[in-house]
Amino acid sequence: MSARAVETGSEEETIALGREIGRSLGRRAVVLLTGELGAGKTTLAKGIIQGLGAASADDVTSPTFTLIHEFGGDTKVYHIDLYRIERLSEALSLGLEELLDRDAVVLVEWGERFPALWPASRVEVRLAARDDETRIVTVTGA
Numbered sequence: 397m398s399a400r401a402v403e404t405g406s407e408e409e410t411i412a413l414g415r416e417i418g419r420s421l422g423r424r425a426v427v428l429l430t431g432e433l434g435a436g437k438t439t440l441a442k443g444i445i446q447g448l449g450a451a452s453a454d455d456v457t458s459p460t461f462t463l464i465h466e467f468g469g470d471t472k473v474y475h476i477d478l479y480r481i482e483r484l485s486e487a488l489s490l491g492l493e494e495l496l497d498r499d500a501v502v503l504v505e506w507g508e509r510f511p512a513l514w515p516a517s518r519v520e521v522r523l524a525a526r527d528d529e530t531r532i533v534t535v536t537g538a
């Protein structure tokens with residue numbers, strides 16, 4: 397599977413890259429967003445959700461405490477943050493399996509902790525901070 401790596405120099409550039417990724421997705425996709433705290437997972441999600449036409453970037457906030465945010469009309473998007481979830485049983489109790497059965501784009505932060513949950517056919521985006529303003533963004537499977 398081919399991976400492409402892009403360097404972004406600002407939050408705005410990461411949002412723009414997210415828009416591009418969002419426009420390339422179908423109505424049904426699973427996207428795992430991985431990287432340390434502050435790497436830019438939520439920032440990229442803002443762009444992806446905007447690129448899908450499901451909400452404006454400003455309306456996308458971190459689901460760290462709320463766990464799941466739902467967006468969209470024609471294309472449904474679920475933005476999930478599993479940072480606070482420690483056990484697979486807790487993740488399952490959120491109803492993730494049922495969400496994954498829907499015609500929807502599912503964006504997941506910290507999903508790599510629960511590899512058994514995700515379909516083999518998925519997009520993975522890895523974000524790594526190079527310095528305060530620079531991020532290396534590697535996209536696989538898009």
Ligand SMILES: Nc1ncnc2c1ncn2[C@@H]1O[C@H](COP(=O)(O)OP(=O)(O)O)[C@@H](O)[C@H]1O
Binds near residue numbers: 432458528531
């Ligand atoms: N190139 C960049 N891309 C994304 N975020 C950046 C970039 N440069 C600086 N930042 C900052 O890094 C932080 C990323 O936060 P966030 O997207 O919430 O990360 P995560 O969801 O991975 O914890 C924000 O404060 C953002 O302004």
Ligand SMILES: [Mg+2]
Binds near residue numbers: 437438439458477505
């Ligand atoms: Mg986040």
